[in-house]
Amino acid sequence: MSIARTISTAAIAAAIALGAASARAEGVKVGMITTLSGGGAGLGIDARDGFMLAVKQAGDAGIEVIIEDDQRKPDVAVQLADKMIQSDKVDVLTGIIWSNLAMAVVPAAVAQGKFYLSVNAAPSALAGKGCNPNYFSVAYQNDNLHEAAGAYIANAGYKKPFILAPNYPAGKDSLTGFKRFYTGELAGEVYTKLGQTDYAAEIAQIRASGADSVFFFLPGGMGISFMKQYADSGVGLPVVGPAFSFDQGILGAVGEAALGVKNTSQWSKDIDNAANKAFVESFQAEYGRLPSLYAAQGFDTANLLISALAKADISDADAFRAALEAADFASVRGDFAFAPNNHPIQDIYVREVIKEGEVITNKIVGVAIEDRSNAYVDECKM
Amino acid sequence: MSTLLLIEQVLNGLQLGVMLFLMAAGLTLIFGVMGLINLAHGSLYMVGAFAAAAVAAATGSFLLALAASLAAAAAAGAVIELGVIRRLYDRDHLDQVLATFALILVFSEGTRWIFGSFPLFLEVPDYLSGPVTLFGGIQYPLYRLVIILAGLGIAAGLFLLIGRTRIGIQIRAGEADREMIAALGIDITRLYTLVFALGAALAGLAGALVGAIQSVQVGMGEPVLILAFVVIVIGGIGSVKGALVGALLVGLTDTLGRSFLPGLFGLIMEPAAATTVGSALASMAIYILMAGVLLFRPRGLFGVA
């Protein structure tokens, strides 16, 4: 169906030779479905590279990873999941970047008793009523970064933010998350068309609205277009957004238009801990570029899996689940624990876009919310 | 809603319109002269944007980048015309659709193969960035103003080219009667390559101009291509004048619909529902416009009946 690359450690190769039964006793088979071609491939490639870096560093951990490309198409992702479960007989699935693909794959996979570790997508439906003991989000809950932006706007003393997001479920969740932590007056609330590239009309509305700040959630190319046009419009109000539009892979395309923008993220390359320093250095050494948020999430996901494997055998699902819940690994984000609905409890930082020599990147300027869990814990019954 | 905001939004609609015109003009010329429907026109738009971004990164000059976009798109257009398109002129539209669909696949993945998966960087040069103050105190980005003027200038140039020059006479003759101009001893294969490259260059220039304020990425051409189709259906196939009128209509409808429909619905329903209905309707506004035109003028506003 698409690139299928099997990377296996020597141990597992030997185990396969001995037969499937003994292979299951010694290691774990991971199916990674992620976006490696077409638009948005950069995110999947980073998540994969981060994940594989951790697997490589763990050495002889008995992890076999099957990687397939979902082309960002939900139907392809579903069929890959079927194939991995039915033919490859994987124990754990991971890798999906987009919430709509996760909604298509995760419920069926966990219903069949597989574990799913999310490297990025964490839609509210899977955190609340649709939560499952076998589903773990290692990155965040989708609302978290937007909530943090709301908290930052409120704490920084802005009184009249203008907020905008694309007209689709993640966009609605975004503005809802923002308003959960910012309860004051809004200068305007606008939903744009998904995939829209021209924001002149919205920027004119911002200018006319009397706002004192702007919050936007426009992932991918939409955010690049918005920032360039916004910087050029001379409106000049302070801008806050979630990290997606100011991540390492994207900053190069936005350029200096992004300088000074505050963005919220649960990770940054300058978080001061040993695991993070080692990660940033080894990622640069391995791939020759700065790691992005998605690379960090992929790296943490693999390390969580490795930590659980060290404690329990995958064939004992209950013990393995308990080992995952313990989250006993050195996260590049520092303190990390799972809430009762298997989503992270972690600090969400505020970063500022700066220029370091010739490279445009982020530095942490504060903490937006400490030990943030998520809004859906009470809805989750498991 | 203030008058100033309305004027600003009208300017935005004009700017979108002239960009669509650059795309639609090439498409409609190619259709008019060669009878070819070209789905890969959006890929040429992308080629222009990527060439501009690459040259701007290497030289730092925006003007060189624009020249590169023209050259690269024209060259890409000429190459596919010589290699593929010219075999399609006497085929039916079905073969043309499939072959140009195949070209989209090749161009999109080829571009990703060369430039990687991340969007490229292209920015407005310093001397064109920032806002200017217009009459009545409207703050408007200088670059967008330049785009409007450049687009209108190119439109005027195109009308002159077609109306007043030798090559224009040949193009018009080609639209009217293909066999005749071949019989008159005009090198028709050369004319076809030229028209195709001209259309490609216009698309490439549009890609570069827009790329500076949007994201230069793989797949950026197809949404614009579909809008350009709507423009052509409204304006009438083969008519450059129709393309101009259609492009401005679509640009204005889209921009004004997006900015004012949610507000208008807000007058008659509660805000949350108004945003939903207004946004959904705004995203369909231009297609509704197209359906309306089809009802009354199936050949478009300026199409030959």
Added chain:
Amino acid sequence: MRERHINAILLGGLLATALAAWGLDQPFTITLATKVAILALAGVGLNITLGLGGMISLGHAAFFGIGGYAMGILASHAQNYTPLMEAPLLIEGTNSMPVIWLVAIAASALAALVIGALSLRTTGAYFIMVTLAFGQMLYYFAISWPAYGGEDGLSIYVRNGFPGLNTLDPIQFFGLCFVLLCLVLLFVARLGRAPFGLALTAARQVPARVEAVGLSPYRLQLVAFVLSGAITGLAGALFADLNRFVSPAMFSWQTSGEIMVFVILGGVARLCGPVAGAALFILLEHWLGALSEFWHIYLGALLLIVVLFARGGLIGQIAGREAAHD
């Protein structure tokens, strides 16, 4: 080789592949064969407009998507035990496949009637662009309408049921799709030879003559367009059940393009062209995808070769041009 024999080999081969995979316990291969059958069905629908009617619709994703959403909406209401509508009359959701199929067919036929009535006022290149634009309109509508998941789409946890079958068993679901495909092929084959099919062919070739005998080419083409949309809608409902998931991606213009590619790879106006095309497409996706991350380049190059040098598609190459039924 006669086209009839090729058709038998194609359908027999598809059935044999699925049965062999069942015997060898390769459920994913059965899933792929099911996908071929369903996509072929969508292509058979498009082939009525494209092959018989000579109308190039680049907007069939609209009907594919409507069929998919008919399944998604009905099944999600049944899944959540919420009625679809309470006033003026109570309509409940359902997870019975036959009911869903009927709704999918009716809904996509209705959409085809409206889109066709407008689009058929035009011809040639206008028709291509107009159908493409209407497809895109529904795509944006599906994305921005929040009630049924918007861009996230709708997940259905359990495949819908068919009396007497366990549809979650891959081979049984394949059988169902395969039988439907054969039934529709039978219908289309008869349609092509019936007075309606002949009149439609004539309306494509010499519209004036059709008018002279008192028939309206517009009406003939509209009926063909509606039939075509209804079949593609049925395929959409099956595709949604295969994935237990629907999303606006089913409406995207790439989907329209791909359905058209199935038809053309196999051979336009050939009864089983879409079957050959869909099978070839799935095989290519499988092989080329394993070769390179950039397999779309190869796919594009191959399509170009087919258009430029191998006209008539797969079946045309084997059966020869003169055997085409037009």
